[in-house]
Amino acid sequence: MAQGWSDYRSRDEIRQLQREQLQMTLNRAYFNVDFYRRRMDGLGLLPEDVATRDDLANFPFTTRQDLAEHYPYGLFAEPLKSIVRLKISSPAWLDQRRPIVIGFTRHDVAMWQALMVRLYQQLGITERDIVQVAFNFSLFPGAFTFNHAAESLGATLAPSATISATLQLQIMQDFRSTVLATTAAFALHMAETMERQSLDAASLYLRLILLGPDPLTEDTRQRLESAFKVPVYGLYGVNEMVEPGVAGECPAQQGLHLAEDQFFAEIVHPTTGEPVAPGHEGELVLTTLTTEAYPLIRYRTRDITVLREAPCACGRTSARLAPILRRTDNRISIRGIPLYPEQVEALLRGIDPFLEDFRLIVYTSHGIGEQLEIHLVRSANHDFPGGSRSQYLELTRSHIRRALGLGARVQMVDAEHLPKEGLTYKTVFRSTAPLHQS
Ligand SMILES: [Zn+2]
DSSP: OOTTOOTTOOHHHHHHHHHHHHHHHHHHHHHHOHHHHHHHHHTTOOGGGOOSGGGGGGSOOBOHHHHHHTTTTTTOSSOGGGEEEEEESOTTHHHHSOOOEEEEEHHHHHHHHHHHHHHHHHTTOOTTOEEEEESOTTTOTTHHHHHHHHHHHTOEEEEOOSOOHHHHHHHHHHTTOOEEEEOHHHHHHHHHHHHHTTOOGGGSOOOEEEEOSSOOOHHHHHHHHHHHSSOEEEEEOOTTSOSSOSEEEOTTOSSEEEOTTTEEEEEEOTTTOOBOOTTOOEEEEEEESSOSSSOOSSEEEEEEEOEEOSOOTTSOOSOEEOOOOEESSOOEEETTEEEOHHHHHHHHHHHOTTEEEEEEEEEEETTTEEEEEEEEEEOTTSOBTTBSHHHHHHHHHHHHHHHHSOOEEEEEOOGGGSOOTTOOTTOEEEESSOOOOO
16 A cells, blocks of 8 residues: 555645656566566567656557466566465356466555555445445455455454345344445345335444445446435446455545556547547556556556546545446456356357357346346257257256356247347346246
């Protein structure tokens, strides 16, 4: 954590600090990571060529592809003995493509935790609060940071990983939880459960709800605020850096304050990579500023947002990101598990070479939140992989579960029964109920 960081510095002070930190991070990348040194040498650039923040625009971007190509440790800037934590960016990639492995030194872990503490404090969470953390910890490693930050703050922690909404509500009443941290999908499901049970929000002790890692839409916020009668806030993180922790809302709910002592942000045109005018929409590109183990220079996040530097109604001077509601790729997320439709397709075609078409349908189920359903169309002229039709479906289900860490409903349908409406095979349907065909 930058010494003496304050949320109320002048923009000039923030820029000065970032200039110094950019120098350090470029030096770390140049001297410790072959990939960056080769790139900079190839362009005749040295770390000291970045005298201003604008000079950074001369450096090439780092993409997810670059990260995958250097699996597992090729982009680490510290020896393994200094690494205290490894995180796999998406377990789903293990089966089909090379995953991305991120390392953290003690400093990096402490920095991540301090960022979460800051986000809690920004919302007025104190040691008097009881924080109920409801995530699937095995599938969303960032969930641990909610716990560690609550402990570090001195707030009482009520960890409640993967139990039902009914039990969550019971715990919330019994423990007098004042803060709920969970995914938007699960919070919506809890709201439905509360309504079904005619549970009055006034019987809870809740003060606020904190949602991550998926972006929070205004519809969801309004729905949850009216159900729970408390403010609902969103967080932002980057899977390949820290998630959550990069940015978070304040009580003003006018964008997510970016941790500018840790990340330098640029907004670029998603196709040309050129900078967009301030206040305009584009792809968020981030450079880590103090990260030791896994420094990233101009990393393309694929998230579309707007960056605002005007002071916030809360008085904080850090720049704010507009809620991220679109990406430049097809990534979707189910209960916090990132998923690429192309990767599911590769998996399905690997099982069945005679697969003709498929659809992914994401629906919200009572009891466990968002669910994945897969509709398959295959040629009738070929034998089923695995033997029979039911063995084929079972084989597919078990492959999906192993590769993605997700249970899915899998069924075969006739081509004419696939949802169409001009959508491509990559389209994911969002539905409030399973689309049963047979
Ligand atoms: Zn604010």
